[in-house]
Amino acid sequence: MTELRDFLDAEYALQRDESAWEGAAKKVAASALVQANVSVGEMRQRLSSQPEARRSLVKQWLVTLREQGVPLPGDSMVRAYVGLGGLAIALGAIFGLVAGKTALMTTAGQPINLWLFLGVLVFLQVGLLLAGFVFAAVAKVRGKEWLGLLGRFSQTIFRWKWVKHHAEREMLGALPETSRVEQWIWLGFTQRFAVAFNLGAAISFVALLLFSELQFGWSTTPDSFKSTALESLVDVLAAPWAWAAPESWSPSADFIAGTRWETLEGNFRNPSVDGREWWPFLLMSLLVWGLLPRILLLSWMESRKRKALQSLTWNHRGYQRWVEIMFPLQACSTRTPVDAIEEVTASSTKQSDSRKGILWGAWPLEIGEENLFARHSPLTALHFPSSSLVYAGGQGLEQEADIITQLSGSKLAELWVFVEAGESPDKRLTSFLGKLRQTVGKDCPIHILPLEHHAGQWPAASDRDLEIWTRTLSSLRDRQLSVRRIAAS
Amino acid sequence: MSSESLPTFVVVGHVNKGKSSVVATLLEDPSIPIDLVPGTTTEAAAYDFKIDGKSIFRLIDTPGFQEAEATLEQLKMRSQNAGDHQNAIRDFIKQFDGSGRFHDEVELLRPLLQVGPVGLLYVVDASRPYRATHEAEMEILRWLGRPGMALMNRIGPEDHAESWRPVLQQFFSVVRDFNAHEANMEARLGLLATFGELHVDWKEPLKTAMDSFAARAKQRVSASASALAQFLVEAWSHVETMNYTPGSADSGANLEGDKLSSRYEKHLRKLEADARRTVEAVYGFAPLDHLEQNFNLTPEDLFDQEGWRFFGLTQTQLTARAAAAGGVVGGSLELITGGLSFGAGVALGSAVGAAGVWFGSHRVAKHWTPKHTRFAKLFPGQHGHMRAFGPIANDAFAYVLLDRALVHLRVVQHRAHARQGPLNLDDTAGFRVGDMAAAQRKVVDRTLHACQSAGKQKQNPGAELVENLASCLQAFAQGS
Ligand SMILES: Nc1nc2c(ncn2[C@@H]2O[C@H](COP(=O)(O)OP(=O)(O)OP(=O)(O)O)[C@@H](O)[C@H]2O)c(=O)[nH]1
Numbered sequence: 006m007t008e009l010r011d012f013l014d015a016e017y018a019l020q021r022d023e024s025a026w027e028g029a030a031k032k033v034a035a036s037a038l039v040q041a042n043v044s045v046g047e048m049r050q051r052l053s054s055q056p057e058a059r060r061s062l063v064k065q066w067l068v069t070l071r072e073q074g075v076p077l078p079g080d081s082m083v084r085a086y087v088g089l090g091g092l093a094i095a096l097g098a099i100f101g102l103v104a105g106k107t108a109l110m111t112t113a114g115q116p117i118n119l120w121l122f123l124g125v126l127v128f129l130q131v132g133l134l135l136a137g138f139v140f141a142a143v144a145k146v147r148g149k150e151w152l153g154l155l156g157r158f159s160q161t162i163f164r165w166k167w168v169k170h171h172a173e174r175e176m177l178g179a180l181p182e183t184s185r186v187e188q189w190i191w192l193g194f195t196q197r198f199a200v201a202f203n204l205g206a207a208i209s210f211v212a213l214l215l216f217s218e219l220q221f222g223w224s225t226t227p228d229s230f231k232s233t234a235l236e237s238l239v240d241v242l243a244a245p246w247a248w249a250a251p252e253s254w255s256p257s258a259d260f261i262a263g264t265r266w267e268t269l270e271g272n273f274r275n276p277s278v279d280g281r282e283w284w285p286f287l288l289m290s291l292l293v294w295g296l297l298p299r300i301l302l303l304s305w306m307e308s309r310k311r312k313a314l315q316s317l318t319w320n321h322r323g324y325q326r327w328v329e330i331m332f333p334l335q336a337c338s339t340r341t342p343v344d345a346i347e348e349v350t351a352s353s354t355k356q357s358d359s360r361k362g363i364l365w366g367a368w369p370l371e372i373g374e375e376n377l378f379a380r381h382s383p384l385t386a387l388h389f390p391s392s393s394l395v396y397a398g399g400q401g402l403e404q405e406a407d408i409i410t411q412l413s414g415s416k417l418a419e420l421w422v423f424v425e426a427g428e429s430p431d432k433r434l435t436s437f438l439g440k441l442r443q444t445v446g447k448d449c450p451i452h453i454l455p456l457e458h459h460a461g462q463w464p465a466a467s468d469r470d471l472e473i474w475t476r477t478l479s480s481l482r483d484r485q486l487s488v489r490r491i492a493a494s
Numbered sequence: 495m496s497s498e499s500l501p502t503f504v505v506v507g508h509v510n511k512g513k514s515s516v517v518a519t520l521l522e523d524p525s526i527p528i529d530l531v532p533g534t535t536t537e538a539a540a541y542d543f544k545i546d547g548k549s550i551f552r553l554i555d556t557p558g559f560q561e562a563e564a565t566l567e568q569l570k571m572r573s574q575n576a577g578d579h580q581n582a583i584r585d586f587i588k589q590f591d592g593s594g595r596f597h598d599e600v601e602l603l604r605p606l607l608q609v610g611p612v613g614l615l616y617v618v619d620a621s622r623p624y625r626a627t628h629e630a631e632m633e634i635l636r637w638l639g640r641p642g643m644a645l646m647n648r649i650g651p652e653d654h655a656e657s658w659r660p661v662l663q664q665f666f667s668v669v670r671d672f673n674a675h676e677a678n679m680e681a682r683l684g685l686l687a688t689f690g691e692l693h694v695d696w697k698e699p700l701k702t703a704m705d706s707f708a709a710r711a712k713q714r715v716s717a718s719a720s721a722l723a724q725f726l727v728e729a730w731s732h733v734e735t736m737n738y739t740p741g742s743a744d745s746g747a748n749l750e751g752d753k754l755s756s757r758y759e760k761h762l763r764k765l766e767a768d769a770r771r772t773v774e775a776v777y778g779f780a781p782l783d784h785l786e787q788n789f790n791l792t793p794e795d796l797f798d799q800e801g802w803r804f805f806g807l808t809q810t811q812l813t814a815r816a817a818a819a820g821g822v823v824g825g826s827l828e829l830i831t832g833g834l835s836f837g838a839g840v841a842l843g844s845a846v847g848a849a850g851v852w853f854g855s856h857r858v859a860k861h862w863t864p865k866h867t868r869f870a871k872l873f874p875g876q877h878g879h880m881r882a883f884g885p886i887a888n889d890a891f892a893y894v895l896l897d898r899a900l901v902h903l904r905v906v907q908h909r910a911h912a913r914q915g916p917l918n919l920d921d922t923a924g925f926r927v928g929d930m931a932a933a934q935r936k937v938v939d940r941t942l943h944a945c946q947s948a949g950k951q952k953q954n955p956g957a958e959l960v961e962n963l964a965s966c967l968q969a970f971a972q973g974s
Pocket residue numbers: 508509510511512513514515516527528529530531532533534535536556557558647648649650673674675676914
């Protein structure tokens with residue numbers, strides 16, 4: 006039932022004002038994108054094609070909502086259902102015990118009336134079962150839900166009454182997805198009752214068998230009633246087990262004729278028969294015709310319920326709005342994994358003299374020292390002194406070789422490489438990074454910081470560029486190498 | 495034409511600047527690998543433009559420069575003077591071929607050494623400023639002594655063409671703008687014409703290729719127009735039928751009615767999806783994903799404004815729908831276009847509720863039951879045991895289908911084959927129903943009404959109707 010709780014909660018929450026759940030949804034969306042490492046567009050596609058993905062995302066969202074203490078009715082409704090299921094079983098059992106006891110009523114000196122027993126515990130049960138099927142068939146043909154008006158009514162009342170302390174009633178008015186499941190829950194209650202009833206009857210029968218002597222007999226007022234009629238009835242009832250069970254479980258014609266009770270004489274027609282020997286047949290009738298169909302029906306309904314739960318698709322309009330808020334269409338063109346890139350702040354970097362920086366690439370000539378170390382430049386923000394900055398990656402290869410010689414043998418705390426964000430990394434850079442790694446040892450952190458420079462300004466690198474950098478450099482499989490970004494100002 | 499004299503152009507440039515995109519767009523081939531990250535193309539690959547199986551010209555996509563400085567250094571070590579440049583390059587290739595080192599440079603230089611004339615297309619990204627590191631690349635290319643031109647692609651939004659032009663002009667006789675993702679037919683044909691200028695023998699074949707591209711474009715529009723006409727006629731005349739259970743109570747009847755209308759919607763959506771797929775195939779695309787709001791035409795959706803946005807209606811059309819609710823029925827197109835004058839503000843809000851009812855699923859098309867007097871005539875032999883839903887009774891809705899189809903065609907038609915990712919159908923600039931000429935609208939109107947009456951009589955609307963509509967749509971799509 007825990008799943009049902011989720012569906013109730015989700016449908017309920019979606020009917021509420023967005024402000025109640027938007028925050029949680031966005032949070033879940035962000036972490037889902039990072040976890041799955043896909044773009045918004047891919048995520049939307051995945052959600053539209055995989056019900057499993059929808060389900061798990063809804064689930065995460067609900068967990069977040071619950072953590073935030075947003076009141077949701079699912080828990081209490083599910084508890085109520087469990088309670089109602091228990092109640093159905095208890096009532097069924099009590100009724101069954103009483104009915105069993107009643108059917109086995111004896112009048113002093115007379116055997117138990119076979120008709121009464123069969124009537125109440127077999128024929129009536131089979132009749133009720135058939136009536137149920139007919140009702141279902143009619144409902145189906147007429148295109149109505151199984152539950153019918155009464156069922157709906159009680160369902161609504163139940164929702165309102167039970168949940169009024171936990172949630173806003175009006176919102177529970179329409180939970181179209183979950184009510185498809187609820188139908189099977191309510192039908193399940195009726196079968197729980199029936200199973201418990203038959204079990205109760207069987208228990209009282211067995212108890213009486215054990216603790217008292219039960220003689221069974223039958224009689225009719227018109228003497229013309231032939232015992233062959235009862236014989237064929239018994240044959241039909243015993244047919245399911247007659248082929249396998251011992252002979253005494255399917256009464257013989259002689260036995261049936263013999264146990265006709267002669268009220269006037271106060272004995273069986275054949276005084277030598279023992280009316281007790283009816284019991285195996287009666288017990289089997291009770292179990293096979295009363296209990297078994299109900300158990301089958303109950304398990305079928307349970308499986309239907311599970312199926313209905315599994316087939317809840319999360320595709321209705323409220324849900325679509327939810328997706329729209331989490332993964333807006335406009336965001337489709339940008340990929341989000343860049344959110345996972347750590348931002349650089351002055352306090353997050355080590356300030357030590359054994360820090361080196363490399364300005365990589367043919368940056369335009371106009372960024373001289375005064376630009377690089379201007380007040381608002383990222384290098385200044387990182388407290389990077391000009392003395393620890395070297396240049397490489399421009400025209401000619403000498404600088405790269407120089408840096409490698411210069412760094413070999415020195416112990417560095419960390420190494421920063423400042424690159425031009427819009428120039429995607431090429432093999433010249435990656436093979437230089439490989440040489441650097443060999444020179445500084447495998448534990449020295451190397452940070453790549455993609456930068457943009459426009460007319461004296463240092464705007465943040467675009468998400469597209471950052472993605473190119475992270476995707477390309479992650480293929481180097483260097484754990485101590487990371488792409489960083491500056492906070493957008 | 496032997497393969498030696500086949501006009502051949504090698505597309506080179508720095509890694510990740512759109513070389514493969516240029517090839518894909520020029521040849522209208524969406525299957526060429528293109529990706530965000532550098533190093534997507536790892537081997538040189540030849541793509542031929544063919545007419546009837548005969549190659550007309552060839553583009554060779556290459557991996558692009560990754561270590562131009564080091565390559566140039568290697569070449570310089572192998573050369574004393576300008577006379578032995580080509581030999582130096584041969585040496586270089588011989589030494590590093592298969593070694594793994596300078597793999598990309600070897601791959602891109604090799605096709606340039608083949609005998610016979612070979613053109614060279616140097617692709618740069620002019621949305622980035624020129625950087626001195628590119629000079630080594632151009633220097634190497636100059637060593638090859640091949641006729642070449644520079645193409646300024648634009649990957650980003652900015653424009654730094656002015657920093658590139660003076661440098662490119664020193665190395666290449668022709669410098670052209672060419673945006674691989676936005677290039678329209680005209681720009682592509684223009685570029686092919688320039689290719690023809692690179693060598694005296696190439697003019698003729700390139701001219702043939704241009705003619706063939708232009709003819710193909712025409713033929714694509716006409717094939718798409720037929721597909722759309724087929725789709726619209728089918729959709730507009732469609733009637734969904736279903737066996738009917740006599741004597742069921744009202745609620746049961748409603749339920750069956752809902753089932754019927756949802757089957758109807760499903761069928762229309764399927765027709766639409768098929769038509770779109772056909773159009774995409776006509777333009778040489780594998781089935782594309784569509785970026786647009788999903789719509790669910792469940793009755794509840796029909797009742798709110800949001801639902802109609804999902805369905806593809808714009809604010810204006812929504813207003814038109816609201817106007818229709820007010821009783822201005824008929825003159826279908828005027829409803830949609832004229833909606834503008836209603837203003838999409840307050841009036842809309844108040845009218846939408848009523849409009850939802852009017853436009854509700856039962857009014858998108860008529861729901862026929864045996865109670866209708868004409869039923870027996872429409873469905874002979876059905877002794878009152880059948881329900882029917884359709885054909886489209888709502889002209890505005892019919893126009894919505896047309897409009898959606900036109901937007902889709904427009905977007906597909908203008909999609910460069912280098913483009914990755916889904917089709918964006920929310921970007922609805924371009925031709926729409928509202929841009930049709932009065933005469934064209936009249937054709938559409940007449941077709942619609944013919945479809946409606948054909949559908950009602952359970953008749954096939956007929957091929958002539960489809961042809962008429964197709965040529966109307968073709969004229970419209972070609973004209974804009
Ligand atoms: N917006 C836009 N993007 C482009 C354009 N041309 C290329 N791109 C993008 O740039 C990236 C690289 O394009 P490719 O065509 O793979 O470039 P390439 O030079 O072949 O790359 P490699 O094979 O890796 O050397 C892709 O993400 C393209 O979508 C363009 O004209 N406009």
